[in-house]
Amino acid sequence: MAADARSPLDTAADGHVPVMMGEVLESLAPRAGGLYVDGTFGGGGYTRAILAAAHCGVRAIDRDPDAVARGVALADALAGHEGERRLEILQGPFGTLSDLLHDAGVSAVDGIVFDLGVSSFQLDEAERGFSFRADGPLDMRMGRDGPSAADVVNHVSEAELADIFYHYGEERKARRVASAIVAARGESPITTTAQLAAIIRRVVPGDRSGIDPATRSFQGLRIHVNDELAQIEQAIAQSLDLLAPGGRLVVVSFHSLEDRIIKRAMQGATGRVPGPSRHAPGAMTSASARPEFSLLTSRAVRPTQDEARRNPRSRSARLRALERHAPAARPVVPAPEYRS
Structure with missing residues (x-):
């Protein structure tokens, strides 16, 4: 059944742009x-x-x-x-x-x-805490259950924070970011996206790509929070x-x-x-x-x-x-x- 201009199936109905x-x-x-x-x-x-x-x-x-x-x-x-x-x-x-x-x-x-x-929708809603483009609570939970991003940055050890940023965010300055976060949270809790982004920007220099220095660390934190x-x-x-x-x-x-x-x-x-060695047991069967x-x-x-x-x-x-x-x-x- 073809969708007409008034159909709920109109993909432009809510302004959402699906990729590819x-x-x-x-x-x-x-x-x-x-x-x-x-x-x-x-x-x-x-x-x-x-x-x-x-x-x-x-x-x-x-x-x-x-x-x-x-x-x-x-x-x-x-x-x-x-x-x-x-x-x-x-x-x-x-x-x-x-x-x-x-x-x-x-x-x-x-x-x-x-x-x-x-x-x-999640990126555009500041209150969800996924993006640093607008200040909002440091949340990042897709299902709104379990530990939030604020829980992680305020309570996880420096070593674990560094692992999160390095493995999930592919941030090469992961140890530097983790150290800065631990120092900052020692003075006061980190509760907003703007706070966290500012901390990261102070220790991760910008480069010619134009990508915000906080991008990779935010990605790593989000991936960890939502497994x-x-x-x-x-x-x-x-x-x-x-x-x-x-x-x-x-x-x-x-x-x-x-x-x-x-x-x-x-x-x-x-x-x-990769094919198994022809000398391996069962190689003929698997091949x-x-x-x-x-x-x-x-x-x-x-x-x-x-x-x-x-x-x-x-x-x-x-x-x-x-x-x-x-x-x-x-x-x-x-x-x-x-x-x-």
């Missing part, structure tokens, strides 16, 4: 009667596009209560517009994908899409199990840590791993095994120059996709003839 929308739809290839998962609902851009592309169903997942509220409103509006419910919202981390779908009565799906990282990398690993592994024959997995990531996990998981699923999946993208797909110009947040995006093979038809073996 055309490439995502081409890779996912929604079809009528299919069931799809938007594992990171956020602003609902992908969900709207999938539902508009084919008369199919979507189960959308998000752990952010604000995103869930937006999703419920969209599901209700869509049901009122079309007279049926094609969209269901499931609340929880996407790393619990299997459990969430199982509880919703779903055991297999025709496609899954993830848009990793922080949504535009993002473990969530991604769990979600991809579960997605591979959930895809029906012919089903597709599409993932858009935004930095090398995410993309590395996606690339490794997809290469493993499609058998693109002849036919993988269940095939890559749809031989390398990461990047946004077009036009999109990167129109939507600066898309510049670092990378898309990877794979497909589960349909089962091969088994040859018919004639029954043996017996003579008396």
Whole structure:
């Protein structure tokens, strides 16, 4: 069913700009009667596009209560517009994908899409504490539960802070940043994004890239607070199990840590791993095994120059996709003839 200008499926309805929308739809290839998962609902851009592309169903997942509220409103509006419910919202981390779908009565799906990282809504709402562009409470929790970013910077040891900034933020001055934070919190608690950004800028010099010196440390802190990398690993592994024959997995990531996990998981699923030694036990078996999946993208797909110009947040995006093979038809073996 095509979406008209008044349809809830209008992807420009709320001003949210989904990244690489055309490439995502081409890779996912929604079809009528299919069931799809938007594992990171956020602003609902992908969900709207999938539902508009084919008369199919979507189960959308998000752990952010604000995103869930937006999703419920969209599901209700869509049901009122079309007279049926094609969209269901499931609340929880996407790393619990299997459990969430199982509880919703779903055991297999025709496609899954993830848009990793922080949504535009979270970045634009100062009170969520994800960005230093506007001062706000130092929170960063996507699900609004568990320790906040303020809890971490005020109570975690200097060594652990340095590890967070180095491993998750890829900040080369991680020890210097951690030392500055510990010194500052000794005078007074660090409670706002502006406070933390100012501390980091004092010890991390700017460079010719034009990237704010606080960017990498903020990324590392956010990833730690939300356990993002473990969530991604769990979600991809579960997605591979959930895809029906012919089903597709599409993932858009935004930095090398995410993309590395996606690339490794997809290469493993499609058998693109270094071959074993021919002298190794079982080498012949593993070498002849036919993988269940095939890559749809031989390398990461990047946004077009036009999109990167129109939507600066898309510049670092990378898309990877794979497909589960349909089962091969088994040859018919004639029954043996017996003579008396």
